[in-house]
């Protein structure tokens with residue numbers, strides 16, 4: 001059984017909602033920021049996606065797909081930064097489990113920890129991804 005805490009490593013660099021998973025650049029209009037709690041300083045309400053944001057779809061080891069949001073600079077280079085990016089995703093889940101998690105998160109963590117990405121499948125802009133919801 002994978003050890004989620006070991007997979008996450010010591011430095012708990014976690015991702016921010018609405019931001020590039022690699023460099024934390026904002027990818028959406030930030031309408032509201034959390035002022036307290038474990039996610040203080042993190043966006044809590046997002047608006048429309050900004051220009052240049054990318055939704056990169058990764059193929060995970062068990063055959064499922066996983067979309068991660070990256071900025072225009074980090075997106076094309078994501079494959080080379082995959083270990084670092086995935087570590088941040090793991091960190092974020094461990095952090096969430098520690099601070100807000102309930103029973104179900106443990107299972108989710110173990111499933112994802114056992115399924116690292118094999119590579120990038122395709123890239124869309126965030127505006128394309130959410131086109132149906134944007135009016």
Ligand SMILES: [Zn+2]
Pocket residue numbers: 020021022023024025070071072073074075
């Ligand atoms: Zn970036």
